[in-house]
Amino acid sequence: MGTRGWMSWLACAATVALMAACGGGGGSGSGTAAPADSAGSGGGGANGGAGSTAAKSYTVVISQTSGQVSVGSSISLTASVIDNNGNDVTGNTAFVWSSSNSSVAAAGNGGVPGSGVVTGVGTGVATIGVQATVTAAGSAATALPQASATITVVAPGTRTYSLALPYPVLSMTDGQVLPVTASLIDSDGADRSAAASGWNWRSSTSAVQVTGAANVGMLRGVNASDTVAQSVVSVSVTAPDNAVLTGAFLVSVVKAGVSSYRLVLSQNGTQINALNVLNGYPQTYASKVVRHDEADVTADFTGLWTFTTTSPSLAVLPDAATRLTTVSTSRPNGVSPLQGVLAEMARSLTLAGTPRATLLVTEQPTWALVYNGPQPLVVPGVGATIAVHLLHRGIDEGIVPCLGSWAWATASTNIALMQSPIAPNSASIVPLAAGPFTVTARCTAGAEAMPLSITIAGTAQ
Numbered sequence: 001m002g003t004r005g006w007m008s009w010l011a012c013a014a015t016v017a018l019m020a021a022c023g024g025g026g027g028s029g030s031g032t033a034a035p036a037d038s039a040g041s042g043g044g045g046a047n048g049g050a051g052s053t054a055a056k057s058y059t060v061v062i063s064q065t066s067g068q069v070s071v072g073s074s075i076s077l078t079a080s081v082i083d084n085n086g087n088d089v090t091g092n093t094a095f096v097w098s099s100s101n102s103s104v105a106a107a108g109n110g111g112v113p114g115s116g117v118v119t120g121v122g123t124g125v126a127t128i129g130v131q132a133t134v135t136a137a138g139s140a141a142t143a144l145p146q147a148s149a150t151i152t153v154v155a156p157g158t159r160t161y162s163l164a165l166p167y168p169v170l171s172m173t174d175g176q177v178l179p180v181t182a183s184l185i186d187s188d189g190a191d192r193s194a195a196a197s198g199w200n201w202r203s204s205t206s207a208v209q210v211t212g213a214a215n216v217g218m219l220r221g222v223n224a225s226d227t228v229a230q231s232v233v234s235v236s237v238t239a240p241d242n243a244v245l246t247g248a249f250l251v252s253v254v255k256a257g258v259s260s261y262r263l264v265l266s267q268n269g270t271q272i273n274a275l276n277v278l279n280g281y282p283q284t285y286a287s288k289v290v291r292h293d294e295a296d297v298t299a300d301f302t303g304l305w306t307f308t309t310t311s312p313s314l315a316v317l318p319d320a321a322t323r324l325t326t327v328s329t330s331r332p333n334g335v336s337p338l339q340g341v342l343a344e345m346a347r348s349l350t351l352a353g354t355p356r357a358t359l360l361v362t363e364q365p366t367w368a369l370v371y372n373g374p375q376p377l378v379v380p381g382v383g384a385t386i387a388v389h390l391l392h393r394g395i396d397e398g399i400v401p402c403l404g405s406w407a408w409a410t411a412s413t414n415i416a417l418m419q420s421p422i423a424p425n426s427a428s429i430v431p432l433a434a435g436p437f438t439v440t441a442r443c444t445a446g447a448e449a450m451p452l453s454i455t456i457a458g459t460a461q
Contacts, residue, residue: 056083058084058089058142059082059230060081060144060147061079061169061232062078063077063078063247064077065247065248066150066151066245067151067162067245068161068162068243069105069118069120069152069153069160070155070156071120071121071123071153072119072156073156074118075339076110076117076118076310076341077097077115077117077130078116078341078343079116079147080169081093081132082169082252083134083136085228086171088169088356089134090113091113093134093135094132094135095113095132095133096109096130096131097109097118097128097130098128098129099118099126099128100126100129102121103121104120104123104124105118105119105126105153106118106119106121107119107128110310115310116130121153123154124152125150125152127148127151128148129146129148130146130148131144131146132144132147152243159186159241160186161184161185161192161243161245162185162187162245163184163185163237163245163246163247164183164184164185164273164358165182165235165247165249165273166181166265166271166357166358167180167249167262167263167357168343168358169249169356170233170251170262171253171262171353172219172221172251172253173253173254173256173258174222174223174224174256175256176221176260177219178220178262179218180217180219180233181215181271182216182273183360184237185274185360185362188362188365188367189276189339189362189368190365190367190450191274191451193214193215194451195240196240198237199214200212200236200237201217201233202233202234202235203219203231203232203234204233207229207253208221208222208251219233219251223254223255224255228252228254229253230251230253231253232251233248233250234248235247260292261289261290261351261353261355262355262357263287263344263355263357264287264289264357265285265287265344265357265359266286266287267455268457272285274359274361274362275327275342275359275362277361277362278364278370278394279329279332279333279364280394282326282327283326283328284324284325285324285327285359286323286324287318287323287346287357289301289346289355298323300348301346305344305346305347306347308343310340310341311329311340311363313330313338313363314342314361325344327361329363329364331363332364332394333393333394334393335364336364337362337364337365337366337393338362338363338364339362339363340360341360342358342359343358344359364393365393366448366450367391367445367446367448367450367452369388369390369391369441369454370388371386371389371454371456372389373387373456376457376459377458379431379459379461380461384429385420385429386426386439386456387423388425388426388454389425390402390443390452401446402424402443402452403424405443405444406425406441407419408427408439408440408441409442410439410440411438412436412439413433414431414432414434414435415430415431415432415437415439415460416429416432417429425441429458432460433460434459436457437457437458438457439455439456440453441454
């Protein structure tokens with residue numbers, strides 16, 4: 001099923017305190033208070049927040065505080081709204097998007113809650129604003145202060161960059177330490193994190209202590225109070241074109257002894273925040289809900305999970321039994337890449353938390369490696385040879401665009417791996433012991449010098 005959807009992974013926050021009755025739709029994985037020490041009544045904490053009639057604050061989070069788009073192209077922005085009891089009330093909020101300069105960028109509402117579409121019209125800079133109005137249960141509508149993002153529009157065909165973060169909002173428990181990875185993705189679909197500079201992580205309050213090592217921020221939750229605490233964690237980076245991008249996400253912290261949950265998306269056992277998909281080559285990723293003590297509690301989340309995307313050409317097929325999701329695109333071969341966001345929310349029939357995760361998805365990336373061999377890959381004792389192919393916007397380009405840069409590697413000790421000197425896009429695998437293994441092929445493609453890699457999992461007999 002392909003649905004368009006709301007997403008969040010970067011940030012801008014605007015908070016308003018008001019008197020209101022309890023409302024909203026479930027928690028964000030924990031309760032959240034306002035980031036500037038404004039107090040809510042807490043309640044359910046990481047289990048989604050219990051209702052209260054105390055003074056309430058709402059925090060508006062816009063997906064990017066700054067971004068880039070080229071003339072004729074579009075990017076999706078999304079706003080989320082969380083109350084201080086931890087309820088994610090995005091579904092009970094009306095959003096209106098606007099542009100300060102329609103001759104530079106046009107902005108309009110998307111087809112799903114919180115989403116906005118920004119299209120480059122002419123080179124320059126525009127401020128994109130979103131006005132959010134919350135209608136809580138049993139109370140009047142409340143307009144929140146406008147949140148905004150600065151969008152720079154560049155000439156057609158210019159490479160642009162986006163930050164990808166794995167969570168729109170995140171819940172933690174006092175004392176919990178958690179790494180969060182940000183990725184700098186260019187408009188070709190390449191991960192340029194290693195080429196970026198000046199990574200800087202910050203937290204707006206003492207509820208979260210954060211230290212950064214390049215694109216990985218190490219977060220520590222701090223809260224000894226019965227009241228849920230909140231902070232906005234931000235990350236900024238200088239892209240290879242010297243543009244400075246900033247993103248952020250809300251973090252709510254509950255006291256020790258209260259559970260918090262997060263939704264983790266992964267491929268081959270590694271958490272991901274971005275995904276490339278080619279026409280005819282679906283991608284599959286795994287989802288699991290992890291408690292603050294790192295226990296896998298996916299089995300407790302048996303409610304209706306939702307999958308939404310901002311792209312009309314992206315199809316999402318989840319398997320509720322395995323929690324594996326297959327993503328495919330109908331975007332034609334040969335056309336330029338299209339980037340959008342895939343958002344996922346987990347629900348439980350017994351727990352009120354609704355943790356969310358997001359992926360920045362590039363359809364028809366400029367270059368990509370694909371594997372056409374048997375799935376699952378089973379290598380007999382005599383060994384086998386496998387090969388990968390290089391595609392340019394979905395079209396097979398042979399191996400020449402990567403000549404001189406092909407490399408194969410494995411961290412598995414139960415196989416021997418040897419790259420072919422004649423066809424460097426292929427390698428032979430010889431089992432040393434039975435069991436699972438992974439191998440990775442890498443190369444740098446085309447004039448874009450796009451770094452590529454593909455990891456292939458298999459079983460040795």
